[in-house]
Amino acid sequence: MSNNKILCNTGTVDLSIQDISKEVDKLINDEETKLKLTPENADSGLAKLVLTLVELIRKLIEKQAMRRVDGGSLSEDEIERLGETLMKLEMKMEELKKYFNLTDRDLNINLGPLGDLM
Amino acid sequence: MDKLIYCLLLAKSNHTKPETILNSLKGVMEASLLAVEYHNISAIISDVTEKQFVANKQHAVEFALVIDKLAQKYTLLPMRFGSMMDSTGSVMDMLERNEVEIEAGLKKVKNKWEYGLKVLCDREKLKEELIAKQDNDSLNLVKPEIDPNKSVYKTYVLKKLSEHRAEEQILSFVDSILVEIKTYLRKLKAVDKCKKMTNETTIIDAVFLLDKKKKKEVINLVKDLQQKYPQLNFLLTGPWPPYNFVEINIK
Numbered sequence: 509m510s511n512n513k514i515l516c517n518t519g520t521v522d523l524s525i526q527d528i529s530k531e532v533d534k535l536i537n538d539e540e541t542k543l544k545l546t547p548e549n550a551d552s553g554l555a556k557l558v559l560t561l562v563e564l565i566r567k568l569i570e571k572q573a574m575r576r577v578d579g580g581s582l583s584e585d586e587i588e589r590l591g592e593t594l595m596k597l598e599m600k601m602e603e604l605k606k607y608f609n610l611t612d613r614d615l616n617i618n619l620g621p622l623g624d625l626m
Numbered sequence: 627m628d629k630l631i632y633c634l635l636l637a638k639s640n641h642t643k644p645e646t647i648l649n650s651l652k653g654v655m656e657a658s659l660l661a662v663e664y665h666n667i668s669a670i671i672s673d674v675t676e677k678q679f680v681a682n683k684q685h686a687v688e689f690a691l692v693i694d695k696l697a698q699k700y701t702l703l704p705m706r707f708g709s710m711m712d713s714t715g716s717v718m719d720m721l722e723r724n725e726v727e728i729e730a731g732l733k734k735v736k737n738k739w740e741y742g743l744k745v746l747c748d749r750e751k752l753k754e755e756l757i758a759k760q761d762n763d764s765l766n767l768v769k770p771e772i773d774p775n776k777s778v779y780k781t782y783v784l785k786k787l788s789e790h791r792a793e794e795q796i797l798s799f800v801d802s803i804l805v806e807i808k809t810y811l812r813k814l815k816a817v818d819k820c821k822k823m824t825n826e827t828t829i830i831d832a833v834f835l836l837d838k839k840k841k842k843e844v845i846n847l848v849k850d851l852q853q854k855y856p857q858l859n860f861l862l863t864g865p866w867p868p869y870n871f872v873e874i875n876i877k
Contacts, residue, residue: 577787591779
């Protein structure tokens with residue numbers, strides 16, 4: 509299990525066995541995607557979990573809304589109200605992230621073999 | 627003393643008895659390896675105490691090395707890292723209870739290797755390229771009924787719509803490559819499992835089980851794909867033991 513397991517890597521993206529090893533280390537020790545709940549940080553730990561779920565739902569709503577806009581089934585007035593709602597939701601999320609000192613990367617969960625949540 | 631189980635193998639898939647090879651190998655934490663035999667199948671085990679055993683990178687590599695070495699000689703099914711039983715007797719009972727399923731599983735992977743294929747790219751760059759490639763009609767993101775000058779909310783929707791369309795473009799681009807890969811693999815009679823968009827850089831993450839003699843064909847496939855899609859990075863790894871093709875629920 510060394511470099512000889514890489515049969516073909518001839519792209520523009522530079523990727524060596526060291527990079528893969530780093531990726532593995534990141535998966536094992538990825539502190540950023542771990543939920544760290546201790547008595548001292550119960551608030552922010554829980555906030556991270558809750559905001560991750562809220563962000564997931566917000567993105568799903570946004571995706572569905574864009575499908576409807578793209579499909580042309582919404583009136584001008586509905587698009588106006590949709591835009592207002594989505595914009596306010598995004599602004600509120602930004603506020604909450606700032607309040608709890610979280611970044612976009614914090615609001616994601618690595619699901620192992622399934623990949624990232626978002 | 628607990629028994630750490632590395633793999634289940636078909637002892638008769640090689641003329642050499644497993645013990646001969648096991649003598650030259652060391653398991654996790656330098657432990658000696660042993661074969662527990664039941665009819666045609668054997669479980670490769672080593673002694674370990676639950677207290678000693680830590681699921682860390684070093685032990686995972688030691689565990690995988692044993693499987694990798696044995697896979698060069700035998701048809702085998704790797705066990706999940708950290709699979710343990712309390713005694714040799716329990717391992718023997720497990721083999722007896724699951725003999726039919728294990729043999730069927732071994733038959734499926736006989737004379738086959740697993741390969742991994744990752745397709746990586748700079749997603750943001752790809753998004754830009756795809757948008758640029760579109761013709762003028764599809765580039766015109768402004769729907770007649772939406773006037774972007776009317777309000778900030780409509781402008782916002784347009785921005786989101788543009789992003790949404792670019793994402794859809796990427797998805798359909800990835801789907802087309804996936805179809806291409808799967809069609810070729812089907813020609814090679816490979817069994818595949820594919821996932822797409824697993825993270826920011828990996829757009830396709832595939833594993834497939836392929837006849838041991840067809841290694842060259844799969845390398846050529848990847849080289850062809852690389853020529854066709856120079857903006858993507860194809861990473862082919864293997865041959866691996868059939869880690870992703872063990873479909874037995876041990877009773």
